[in-house]
Amino acid sequence: MIALVIPLALTLFSLGILLNLYRLLIGPDITDRILALDTLMINSIAVIVLADIQMQLGILFEAAMLIALMGFVGTVAMTKYLLRGDVIE
Amino acid sequence: MNTLPWLLELIIALFILIGALVALLGSIGLARLPDFYMRLHGPTKASTLGVGCTLIGSLLYFSFLTEGISVQEAIITLFLFVTAPASAHMMAKAALHRRVRCVDKTLNVPWKDQ
Amino acid sequence: MSRLSFWVPRPLFSLFLAVLWLFMVNSFSVAQVILGIGLGLLIPFSTHRFWPEKSSLRHPLPLLRYFLVLLWDIICSNLIVARRIIGRTEHLSPGFITYPVSLEDEFAITLLASTISLTPGTVTTHYDTQARTLLIHVLHIDNEQALIDQIRTRYEQPLQEIFQ
Numbered sequence: 001m002i003a004l005v006i007p008l009a010l011t012l013f014s015l016g017i018l019l020n021l022y023r024l025l026i027g028p029d030i031t032d033r034i035l036a037l038d039t040l041m042i043n044s045i046a047v048i049v050l051a052d053i054q055m056q057l058g059i060l061f062e063a064a065m066l067i068a069l070m071g072f073v074g075t076v077a078m079t080k081y082l083l084r085g086d087v088i089e
Numbered sequence: 090m091n092t093l094p095w096l097l098e099l100i101i102a103l104f105i106l107i108g109a110l111v112a113l114l115g116s117i118g119l120a121r122l123p124d125f126y127m128r129l130h131g132p133t134k135a136s137t138l139g140v141g142c143t144l145i146g147s148l149l150y151f152s153f154l155t156e157g158i159s160v161q162e163a164i165i166t167l168f169l170f171v172t173a174p175a176s177a178h179m180m181a182k183a184a185l186h187r188r189v190r191c192v193d194k195t196l197n198v199p200w201k202d203q
Numbered sequence: 204m205s206r207l208s209f210w211v212p213r214p215l216f217s218l219f220l221a222v223l224w225l226f227m228v229n230s231f232s233v234a235q236v237i238l239g240i241g242l243g244l245l246i247p248f249s250t251h252r253f254w255p256e257k258s259s260l261r262h263p264l265p266l267l268r269y270f271l272v273l274l275w276d277i278i279c280s281n282l283i284v285a286r287r288i289i290g291r292t293e294h295l296s297p298g299f300i301t302y303p304v305s306l307e308d309e310f311a312i313t314l315l316a317s318t319i320s321l322t323p324g325t326v327t328t329h330y331d332t333q334a335r336t337l338l339i340h341v342l343h344i345d346n347e348q349a350l351i352d353q354i355r356t357r358y359e360q361p362l363q364e365i366f367q
Binding site: 111114117118121122123124126127129130131133134135137138159160161163164170171173174175177178181182184185191192194195196198 | 223226227229277278281284285288289292295296297298299316317318320321322323324326327328329338340342344347
């Protein structure tokens, strides 16, 4: 059952990532693009963990954790830049 | 590696599938809602919950398949739930600062009555 | 006592960091325990002067109940928002509301703002420190006053009891 569900879930997440890329391309304002990138990061965490199950590795959590951290820090840095015109005050 | 009982397999499959569907809903919201402030609602919550569900499924899978529990997914989930409101707040603040356009029917637009 | 609080400014946070480290490396060997405790002591000591005032957590047990209620609300209201996202967007009436905060503690206000952001349909966009109001964007407003009352009774009053 799991062998069936995981490709399906990967497909759904990939669709979601395509939608995020669409918003990243057209997004009228730069804040829309930041939001699209943030969502892309969150979706890619799930893709990494699912690929981990699919390939029976059990070692990709660190990658997922790093992407979670980098996504958050990147989002905050970009919004800080928009708010103040500077990343580090 | 040992095999899983079917009930556990069902629960894991449900977690992963529901998580994927909810996260896809968040992305659909991001793609089709009309203005930035409305788009903010989809990803920050639906995607967080969906990815959280998927990670819980993965946690159960690896905990029962190999010896010892794997708690790293729980940490990632917790981290996502803690950071999602913070990043949503930062993005909304940046958008308010730039006065990003919102749809005309929005009630009480904060910069119009000044 | 004051010397101890100089070296260990936040004992609970130190413990939290140590446990977090053990979970992160996913091993409970003696070396990792020692390293975790070392990090848990070092990080609060070297960063505590950048931190805001210590908040007083009076009742930890209602906080647990609060998180359970919050988890349930997140799941329930996600379904409602999912229907709104899929349905026709022309019927939605989005808007901003200002919510007057009566909480005193900074950490409690942070918690309230995060709660509002996590429950679907509402996002905290701004906190006005002078007027003590939260600016909230709502995906679909039916009744503004009812929403404010719901936030007050469901989230703010339990937080008021936990941190006072």
